[in-house]
Amino acid sequence: MNKFLHLAQAGVQQLVPYVPGKPVDELQRELGLSEIVKLASNENPLGIGTKAAAAIQAALPELTRYPDGSGFALKATLAAQLGVAVEQITLGNGSSEILELVTRTFLSPEHEVVFSQHAFALYPILTQAVGAKAQAVPAKNFGHDLAAMQARINQQTKLVFIANPNNPTGTLLGQQELQDFIAALPAQVLCILDEAYYEFVAPETRIDSIHWPELYPNLLIARTFSKAYGLAGLRIGYGISSSDVADLLNRIRQPFNSNSLALAAAEAALGDQDYLQRTIALNNAGMQQLTAAFAELGLSWIPSSGNFVAVDIGKPALPVYQALLHKGVIVRPIANYEMPNHLRISIGTAGENQVFINALKQVL
Numbered sequence: 001m002n003k004f005l006h007l008a009q010a011g012v013q014q015l016v017p018y019v020p021g022k023p024v025d026e027l028q029r030e031l032g033l034s035e036i037v038k039l040a041s042n043e044n045p046l047g048i049g050t051k052a053a054a055a056i057q058a059a060l061p062e063l064t065r066y067p068d069g070s071g072f073a074l075k076a077t078l079a080a081q082l083g084v085a086v087e088q089i090t091l092g093n094g095s096s097e098i099l100e101l102v103t104r105t106f107l108s109p110e111h112e113v114v115f116s117q118h119a120f121a122l123y124p125i126l127t128q129a130v131g132a133k134a135q136a137v138p139a140k141n142f143g144h145d146l147a148a149m150q151a152r153i154n155q156q157t158k159l160v161f162i163a164n165p166n167n168p169t170g171t172l173l174g175q176q177e178l179q180d181f182i183a184a185l186p187a188q189v190l191c192i193l194d195e196a197y198y199e200f201v202a203p204e205t206r207i208d209s210i211h212w213p214e215l216y217p218n219l220l221i222a223r224t225f226s227k228a229y230g231l232a233g234l235r236i237g238y239g240i241s242s243s244d245v246a247d248l249l250n251r252i253r254q255p256f257n258s259n260s261l262a263l264a265a266a267e268a269a270l271g272d273q274d275y276l277q278r279t280i281a282l283n284n285a286g287m288q289q290l291t292a293a294f295a296e297l298g299l300s301w302i303p304s305s306g307n308f309v310a311v312d313i314g315k316p317a318l319p320v321y322q323a324l325l326h327k328g329v330i331v332r333p334i335a336n337y338e339m340p341n342h343l344r345i346s347i348g349t350a351g352e353n354q355v356f357i358n359a360l361k362q363v364l
């Protein structure tokens with residue numbers, strides 16, 4: 001029993017902490033396995049890109065200095081590449097921090113936040129952390145039910161989270177339905193469009209959302225270098241919003257929230273289109289490889305636009321997860337997302353995927 005529990009604010013008292021994917025080192029210690037495949041945190045299986053690695057090397061001698069708190073060079077490169085104004089960009093310690101800056105800037109305990117069932121676990125955590133009320137709206141075919149979400153908006157609603165593609169389901173909304181939803185939002189309701197997996201979406205279904213904040217000043221788009229750009233360990237992401245919203249986020253962020261190595265590596269990664277294309281090609285091939293194996297095993301899965309896929313084991317998935325661990329394969333059980341029969345598998349290299357498939361066949 002935590003002796004300080006009663007002293008925490010009401011929302012925090014009820015918080016259940018985020019459970020990350022099991023780290024490789026931890027499983028090695030527990031089971032004494034040497035060969036471990038981790039397909040549990042939607043990380044980039046290619047390893048760090050050469051340009052990002054060189055930028056990190058080059059930045060090492062300056063580590064005794066504070067970072068550039070304005071993120072000038074990275075913002076300039078992002079602005080040029082995305083075609084947005086520098087004033088619209090907010091940099092964060094991962095895009096998770098961007099989401100947190102928004103909740104801390106705009107939410108008070110009297111406010112409500114709308115998001116979908118099966119949506120990213122950070123949304124309820126960030127909502128409760130500031131004492132606001134979470135309104136989780138039942139999903140439709142595992143994806144966002146925008147009509148039901150719209151119906152849940154009331155006078156108290158201040159924020160709506162939409163993950164597109166969503167994690168852990170991989171579901172994707174269409175351009176028209178999403179734009180209609182955002183256009184219909186009351187002016188006092190802010191929308192966070194979380195596009196952590198944007199780069200993995202097939203070009204023909206990808207939504208060209210980046211200029212929407214110019215049309216809808218209550219919209220913020222969050223993107224990250226953690227997934228397709230392969231920099232999860234460095235913690236760097238960004239928000240694109242109206243300059244007014246960015247100005248407010250800038251007031252509460254810590255002055256050095258993005259570290260020097262992250263700033264340098266992210267800027268270099270933006271210039272490494274080859275790495276990005278190889279990442280996407282590897283992901284597409286791996287998605288084929290995994291879903292073909294699921295089909296062969298008679299398992300159904302949720303079609304995914306991300307770098308992961310949720311597969312229906314057809315029975316409680318936790319024992320399967322544990323049996324896979326004993327074979328040195330870490331995947332993600334998602335019972336905490338109200339999907340007790342599914343496992344979420346991050347797409348790995350062809351070799352890693354095969355290790356998982358072989359283990360899954362044995363375990364089932």
Ligand SMILES: *Cc1c(COP(=O)(O)O)cnc(C)c1O
Binds near residue numbers: 095097
């Ligand atoms: C991974 C992820 C993020 C952000 O991760 P960061 O490493 O903090 O940038 C945000 N949203 C979703 C849905 C994610 O899966």
